[in-house]
Amino acid sequence: MSSSHQVIVVGAGFAGLSAATELASRSIDVVVLEARDRVGGRVESLRNALGERFDSGGQFFCDDMTEVTALARRHGKTFAETPLDGAFTAQPPVSAAEGERIFAGSTAIRERMNAIDPDDPSIKGLTVGAWLERQGDPLAAKAAFNSMIEGLWCRPIGEIPLWYLIDNDRRITNTVWELQYFPAETMHSLADDLAAELGDRLMLNTAVARIERSSGKIKVHTSSRLFEADQVIVAVPPVTASRIAYRPALPEPLSRALNAWKSGTVMKGQFRYARAFWRDKGLNGMVAWRDIHGLFAHDNSRDADHPTLVVYIGGPLAVEWRRLGEAGIRAELARRLVTALGPEAEEFLAFTLRDWVDDRWSGGGYSDLIMEMDARNAEAVLLEGDDRVQFASSELSPSFPGYVEGAIVAGKIAAERALHALAEQDRTSLIRPAPPHVGEPSR
Numbered sequence: 361m362s363s364s365h366q367v368i369v370v371g372a373g374f375a376g377l378s379a380a381t382e383l384a385s386r387s388i389d390v391v392v393l394e395a396r397d398r399v400g401g402r403v404e405s406l407r408n409a410l411g412e413r414f415d416s417g418g419q420f421f422c423d424d425m426t427e428v429t430a431l432a433r434r435h436g437k438t439f440a441e442t443p444l445d446g447a448f449t450a451q452p453p454v455s456a457a458e459g460e461r462i463f464a465g466s467t468a469i470r471e472r473m474n475a476i477d478p479d480d481p482s483i484k485g486l487t488v489g490a491w492l493e494r495q496g497d498p499l500a501a502k503a504a505f506n507s508m509i510e511g512l513w514c515r516p517i518g519e520i521p522l523w524y525l526i527d528n529d530r531r532i533t534n535t536v537w538e539l540q541y542f543p544a545e546t547m548h549s550l551a552d553d554l555a556a557e558l559g560d561r562l563m564l565n566t567a568v569a570r571i572e573r574s575s576g577k578i579k580v581h582t583s584s585r586l587f588e589a590d591q592v593i594v595a596v597p598p599v600t601a602s603r604i605a606y607r608p609a610l611p612e613p614l615s616r617a618l619n620a621w622k623s624g625t626v627m628k629g630q631f632r633y634a635r636a637f638w639r640d641k642g643l644n645g646m647v648a649w650r651d652i653h654g655l656f657a658h659d660n661s662r663d664a665d666h667p668t669l670v671v672y673i674g675g676p677l678a679v680e681w682r683r684l685g686e687a688g689i690r691a692e693l694a695r696r697l698v699t700a701l702g703p704e705a706e707e708f709l710a711f712t713l714r715d716w717v718d719d720r721w722s723g724g725g726y727s728d729l730i731m732e733m734d735a736r737n738a739e740a741v742l743l744e745g746d747d748r749v750q751f752a753s754s755e756l757s758p759s760f761p762g763y764v765e766g767a768i769v770a771g772k773i774a775a776e777r778a779l780h781a782l783a784e785q786d787r788t789s790l791i792r793p794a795p796p797h798v799g800e801p802s803r
Contacts, residue, residue, distance in 0.1 A: 376595030393587065420541065465505075594750070616738075671693050
């Protein structure tokens, strides 16, 4: 059984949904093939023990993220604002003045890093960790910077190429906190809304195993069906895209660019309480741990009736804590929250943990990262794709890579490239040799 289309989109995360809805709005025959039984990719929702649905994956955006903000407004989402009123908590505790000095110091390190030209030959071969060791900043500021990087990029700083982090971080240009808002109805509900717009153009439980490029239609193979198209958009993270078989093999630069990435590692835990006890103490629920890298918590209550703390375990810590199992992680987090916020932290109504490490279809972190020191042009090569296969993922976005915003932007870029390629194909097909004149021999 087979079907033919103008464009096939592989993956129904926000990049794939963005590309497909854009193409559908231009009357393009597009079909989306999604391996999971749901849409959203790294955006996902689950139900806790109380039966309440919450985002177990990506969920946040801010005023500077214009694409996702406009999309959420168009679909009537409620903008729940991340609570910030109250005091910030550091663990182990420090004075307010010392906390400000540490934060200012880590921010200064980040700004100094981003002032470096990523192509500066003096940083060639340097990891973020090696560069940080050379800095003369106070140890507390360097530790806070380390924790921030491993918490956000979800890999050990001793592995991340410095040029990559600079280039990536420069594209995260928000002037307000990136966790400013989240949809009270869940970010995943927004993905469902986009899926509803596509209707029967979307096929779930349809994993792509092989893409064959030939002079005719591109053939996309799943376990049970064959699909054909003029253009294919591979809208999954680079590591996932590299696991698809390509026949013939992709051009060497494209293959090398796909294989330069590794996935981050992160877990997301949610504690649901009967009351926001931290607010009674003048605290905002935000906790940063200084004695361990990549651990962070904050208030994620969608309204006064749903007091919630969310905890992120990022980078090497997520890999290390996996051995504890869910019960052990729950106990360790509860113990740390009790120390930070008080004994009431142990009186939660529900706890849910989403382990994204080694996730089969989307990797284990907020994004994949380039880990090859000499793969400076890997993103550019993937963005270029080839004449009939485009790649789209949040990692490749010129703005807000690693966020839902970046995925939407990347999807729209891929859609425009596919539209341009289709137009070129149509133009070429119209160019035919003129028939010979009657009585004139053909040549």
